[in-house]
Amino acid sequence: MTYNVQVGSGGYVGWKILERSMARQKEVFSQTVSEKSVKEYFTKNISGISSADELVGNYKLLTVTLRAFGLDADINNRFFIKKVLEADPNDETSLVNRLADKRYLKMNQEMKLSGSASSGTVDAAAIITKYDERSFEKNIGERYPEIELALNAQRELPSLASSETSDNAKWYQILGSKSLRQIFQVAYGLGSSFSALPIDRQLSEIKSKTEQFTGSDSAAQFESSTSVDSLVRRYLLRNQIQASSTASSHANALTLLRG
Template sequence: MSFQPVLPLSGYAGWRLLERTMERQRASHDQTPQIQKDVDYFAAKIGSVRTPEDLVSDYRLLKVALGAFGLEEAINGKALIKKVLTDGTTEKTALANRLSDKRWHALAKAFALDGTGSPGTASDGFAKKITEQFRTRSFETAVGNLDENMGLALSLNREIGALASETMSENAKWFSILGSKSLRAVFDGAFGLPQQFASVDLDRQLAVYKDKAQAMFGSNSASQFKDAESREKLIKTFLVRSEISAGSTYSSGQIALTLLAR
């Protein structure tokens, strides 16, 4: 039997309930027979993988590998997967470096199957790291299948803290957010930006994001999202605005109280 998250409420109230029950729900998810089988198989077999072909030829290994990076929907695209892994990430012309979806870069870098050095699959703790990522992403997917916005909030809460802590320029961090489908969905929603905004000139998008962040958080720095309170405010605003857009019957007073409450 597959895992079914308990999400009796939507919006920010649902998010707060999910936060309170997260540990228990994650434990229940991780203990489901299918997850345990997938994780055990990966842990037992991944150490023997040395080439891209080794990985793409084993559906069960590939399922966990892609799932750990949120790429499970690409599992039938074996030619693309093999090309990404074969090219690696060292050369600027490598496919993973040219794709706008940086999840592919993360996959290629982690597995390091381009033949230029020791493969990531042979490193200590590799199986543990990847299977933990797989469990986390699988849980987010299960939640997102029931409530897309809740799944996006979970994904953001995991990703944005790590990105904000990276040693790169503020502009580079913002561009990374703009280039992430899931992250920008939350930011666009929280900032009240229309879908068409994604087609605006990229430098203009950056300027608008900075202006919106300054107005909402008192800072235009992407690094501020290392702070849990900033992430929580972002998620709260996203979920409240999403409910309003979906037609929830909020009064202006209820909106203000919801945004101010913790």
């Protein structure tokens, strides 16, 4: 049995529908036969994995692992994933620390298969929780990718914003995340050419736009759910404007954005 999460016709209206039914729909989705089978296999077998080679060699376990960290697209990049898992997370010069996308570092740390952490035990329940969240989002994203991106931002931004790093470092992490960058780029109307700018110019532009819209250029403000909700609303409405095929729907979205 499969279940498609219900979000109406997507967009901002679909987001509001999902907000009201999120808890119930998550419960239904997580209990489908296909989802339960995958999770039971992972929970039963992950404790027997002691090396990166073994993990990348087991398609079912690797699929759950990559989904848990939002790295589904790397399912066929097994040599790269093996190197990521084996890299020393405590060495600032290692591969996993040089990657701008910090999802790889999180996967490395939690799967505990590097030489410095191979004696640790994987928290299977924590991985399954992440897998559940991403699978729920992915189910929606297959039909309405804008809502998947919004859910990702709602989950990832507060954690990033509250991290003990400099404000610029937080912005660089946002710019290094394809999904978070997309949220800001669309919400602020930065245009497709934004990502082609030198990284320092991107930093300057995104901070300037943030101050224009919120009164502060600090990434730390997104620790607040209110700030994240405001950003997501602006993203969804601007995305709707871009995708609108009729003048009336364009006007309705623009009215909401100004409200």
